[in-house]
Amino acid sequence: MNATFCVHDGAEAFHAEIEIINAERYAFVEPGILGEEVPRSVTNTTLRYTDNRTAAGFKEDAFGRSISFEKGNYTIEYDAALKNKNFQFIFNALYNITLYLPQGYDVRNPLLGATGTGSVVSTVDSRYLTEELAAKNVTFTGGNGTIKVFWQNRAFADCRFYDDQQVFLLEVFGSIWLAVAAIFAVPYIMTRRRME
Template sequence: MRTPDRDRRGHAVPARCLAALIGLIALLLLAAGQPAGAAAVFTIAENGTSYTATIDLNQTDTYPFMETGVLGEQIPATVTNVNLYNDSGNVTYQKDQTGITFQKGNYTISYQGTLRDDHILLALPEVTSADVHLPTGLDVRNPLIGQYSPGGKVSVDDQGQVSIHWDRTSYVEVRYYDQTRESLLYMFANIWVVVAIVLLTPYLLMRRRKL
């Protein structure tokens, strides 16, 4: 005897729910097997000479304060106002010349550092996602005077604040500039265009006469 269509639909609904549940469990197991990376956020101060860092730490007991030298080597970074905390509040730590140590667990660390020459270049203790937020008035989008490390994606909010995001990176590097430097760049570019025209004009006139 043929099974009525209504009965078939009745059996199909639980089957779909079971398949969706199995798929959800598989995704959760896959995510659990992935190593959790820290999220790092660096906010440049209004004057561009310092920054504030906020970084999530996952199952670790150390955090080194490092920056990248001119040859790519990692060197200790000088930082101030170091705070380590979790859901329970501030956490005590021991500090040495290279970083801090503490009881292993999940924490958030915040600190401040200084910047020179409109340039931030910091090494991260592990591959992670990262953001650099620039204050309104600073930019990186002109490739002649601005720079950011590979993989960065630039966005601008309604207030004109520029941010750079990396999905996965082991370091962040941003060379930024203000509007004055960009105006000077365009001014010198215009001067060179005028100079080029002045130098080329006699040559073009002589060539025209020969023709």
């Protein structure tokens, strides 16, 4: 089964497309502090038949945390909030999970970002993805700089990503510390030479 997630521009929310097989209920959950399943608030929920992509009917529970429908194979689409540029998802089965980050966001600097076990990170030209999502009112900037993070056969995915401003701040912080180290290192080296 496949699950695809596209982070919206601004990194405050994401769009999800999740395939389910032989199911009659789906609960919207996210991992809690201890890895437990915690209900997730979602919007723009759509249920489609997997084979022909036509819309299917469903019933939401009283709090909008799960949906029920006639047993079958479906693709569920929805939008959900994203906190602190930290993506985490938990499934009750193994999925091929794909996460797309818009231009200006990255995961490859180990000081600022991280991806979970088994992830493969690459850059893609996602113009086709942009057109498809625009029809669903998902704001996503594609192009050659789009980052794709992929996990194969996983029940859990996590990714911490960052933006260009965080890279700039890291470079400034590093430069200041190098300058301070140089200021203190030069007198120390000169003093040692005099003593020799």
